[in-house]
Amino acid sequence: MRTLLFVLKESLSGIHRAKFSAALTILTVSISLLFVGIFYVGGKNVLRIVQEIRGRVGFEAFVDNTATEADIQRLQEQLSQIAGIDSIEYISREQAIEVFKTLFDDTFLNVVEENPLPASFQLFLNPAYVREDSSRAVLRRVAALPGIDEVVYRERVLQRLIQVFDTMRNVLIGLGALFGVLSFVLVSNNIRLTIAARRRIIETLELVGATRGMVWGPFVIQGILEGLIGGALAGMALWALLRVFSWLLEISLRMPPEAFLSLIALGLTYGFLGAMLTVQRRL
Amino acid sequence: MKIIRMKNVQMRYPNGEGLKQVNLTVEQGEFVFLVGPSGAGKSTVLKLIYMQERPGLGQVQVGQFNSAKIRPRDIPYLRRQLGIVFQDFRLLEDRNVFENVAFALRVIGTRPKEIKKRVLRVLGDVGISHKRYQMPYHLSGGEQQRVAIARALVNEPMVLLADEPTGNLDPQTAEEIMQLLEEINMRGTAVLMATHNYDLVKRYNHRVVRIEGGVTLD
Ligand SMILES: Nc1ncnc2c1ncn2[C@@H]1O[C@H](COP(=O)(O)OP(=O)(O)O)[C@@H](O)[C@H]1O
Ligand SMILES: [Mg+2]
Numbered sequence: 001m002r003t004l005l006f007v008l009k010e011s012l013s014g015i016h017r018a019k020f021s022a023a024l025t026i027l028t029v030s031i032s033l034l035f036v037g038i039f040y041v042g043g044k045n046v047l048r049i050v051q052e053i054r055g056r057v058g059f060e061a062f063v064d065n066t067a068t069e070a071d072i073q074r075l076q077e078q079l080s081q082i083a084g085i086d087s088i089e090y091i092s093r094e095q096a097i098e099v100f101k102t103l104f105d106d107t108f109l110n111v112v113e114e115n116p117l118p119a120s121f122q123l124f125l126n127p128a129y130v131r132e133d134s135s136r137a138v139l140r141r142v143a144a145l146p147g148i149d150e151v152v153y154r155e156r157v158l159q160r161l162i163q164v165f166d167t168m169r170n171v172l173i174g175l176g177a178l179f180g181v182l183s184f185v186l187v188s189n190n191i192r193l194t195i196a197a198r199r200r201i202i203e204t205l206e207l208v209g210a211t212r213g214m215v216w217g218p219f220v221i222q223g224i225l226e227g228l229i230g231g232a233l234a235g236m237a238l239w240a241l242l243r244v245f246s247w248l249l250e251i252s253l254r255m256p257p258e259a260f261l262s263l264i265a266l267g268l269t270y271g272f273l274g275a276m277l278t279v280q281r282r283l
Numbered sequence: 284m285k286i287i288r289m290k291n292v293q294m295r296y297p298n299g300e301g302l303k304q305v306n307l308t309v310e311q312g313e314f315v316f317l318v319g320p321s322g323a324g325k326s327t328v329l330k331l332i333y334m335q336e337r338p339g340l341g342q343v344q345v346g347q348f349n350s351a352k353i354r355p356r357d358i359p360y361l362r363r364q365l366g367i368v369f370q371d372f373r374l375l376e377d378r379n380v381f382e383n384v385a386f387a388l389r390v391i392g393t394r395p396k397e398i399k400k401r402v403l404r405v406l407g408d409v410g411i412s413h414k415r416y417q418m419p420y421h422l423s424g425g426e427q428q429r430v431a432i433a434r435a436l437v438n439e440p441m442v443l444l445a446d447e448p449t450g451n452l453d454p455q456t457a458e459e460i461m462q463l464l465e466e467i468n469m470r471g472t473a474v475l476m477a478t479h480n481y482d483l484v485k486r487y488n489h490r491v492v493r494i495e496g497g498v499t500l501d
Contacts (some may be wrong), residue, residue: 001392002389002392002393002394003389003390003391003392006389006390006392013377017377200373200375200376201375203373204373204375204386205390206359206362207333207362207367207373208362208363208386208387208390208391208434208438209359209360209361209362209363209387209390209391209438210359210390210391211356211359212355212356212359214390
């Protein structure tokens with residue numbers, strides 16, 4: 001217990017004596033963890049947007065004008081059995097005209113005698129089938145049904161968007177990991193410097209019979225503390241940043257509740273591992 | 284009773300240098316000089332005793348510890364039974380004389396009251412009590428070596444290992460440090476002192492072990 005206090009005191013005085021280097025490490029760790037946080041929050045939002053768009057992707061299947069009520073019933077039945085289609089909405093010819101009228105001037109309709117618009121099914125894809133190859137397979141099966149005239153893909157753009165967002169998310173996750181590794185390297189480098197600066201103390205500790213834990217302890221604790229403080233600072237900075245962006249962009253960007261604790265835990269882990277690794281290699 | 288026994292010890296550094304054949308014993312309470320030219324292997328012999336290095340052949344027995352059987356995590360407990368001083372003193376520059384000596388006790392978890400008592404006593408023994416709140420860099424070389432000796436003794440070791448303890452001191456101060464080592468030995472602590480100074484050795488009536496080129500001679 002007394003030796004534990006001694007180790008703690010030595011590690012605090014280690015940080016105190018290398019104030020500048022420790023402050024610099026904490027700062028850089030918190031900056032790179034802030035990036036991790038930004039990427040995490042960014043990735044999460046991108047993910048949410050992607051999910052939202054995915055729910056909206058679908059196509060229209062136009063029904064042959066000669067189709068009877070019974071045909072429609074049968075088609076509805078058949079469509080509902082195709083895997084990958086989440087929801088089916090039937091739009092009759094009359095409904096189509098109503099929709100058209102709300103969108104355009106109806107003088108155009110007066111020119112033609114008969115309702116030119118076909119009935120259609122609005123089909124929404126299951127998000128799992130949104131990828132281009134699988135959605136095309138669904139589309140082919142729908143087009144093959146007797147009574148379906150034509151299938152029109154409404155949301156090619158959305159699909160492109162999803163792909164862009166997917167890439168973006170992957171890039172963000174990659175960058176987050178990169179900055180995570182960076183903070184790990186920074187901690188371990190700082191510990192290496194501290195060990196070099198404290199050679200004499202280490203030698204003396206070993207000379208007077210300090211156990212290995214006591215020689216390592218101060219450095220490991222120092223790493224943990226630096227990581228911990230860095231993580232907490234990153235969490236606070238992220239929170240502030242989200243507030244500023246919410247205000248600037250007039251949207252609501254909330255701090256995910258787990259983000260703050262995750263950053264602290266991440267900082268602690270990196271600090272601990274960085275210190276352990278260096279200590280193991282250098283002492 | 285022998286507290287140190289090295290028999291036919293050979294030890295090689297990665298570069299091929301080291302010890303070829305070393306035989307050495309130190310009895311309880313004895314004062315032994317290990318003398319030889321620089322590069323002969325004196326410091327290496329001491330390193331083998333405090334088990335910073337392990338022998339290639341032969342065994343080193345120090346108290347109840349044996350180089351062939353000791354586990355790395357037991358080495359600290361061996362060191363707690365040894366006092367070690369060097370030519371360059373090796374004090375901690377960031378704390379005063381008292382704290383430098385107390386360090387050896389704090390590491391092993393001695394109670395603060397006990398620490399104070401023992402540090403003050405040993406500082407008195409080496410004649411440096413009056414400078415106990417000074418920082419090491421305010422002390423002369425002789426005074427710094429006294430502090431180093433106090434740190435080595437505060438844990439009441441079975442033997443004091445001294446590697447050229449007078450090597451950095453002027454003759455007058457060296458003589459004073461030798462007197463101090465004599466006193467310490469007189470009070471019962473064994474001393475093993477490595478030196479290349481044959482003249483100094485001649486003036487004291489202690490057993491001498493000569494070493495040359497990694498080989499001890501009788
Ligand atoms: N850490 C080391 N690595 C390699 N060679 C060493 C090391 N320490 C000492 N030596 C070599 O071993 C020999 C004995 O050195 P040392 O024990 O320091 O001699 P002394 O203390 O008698 O001057 C010398 O040739 C020296 O160069
Ligand atoms: Mg030497």
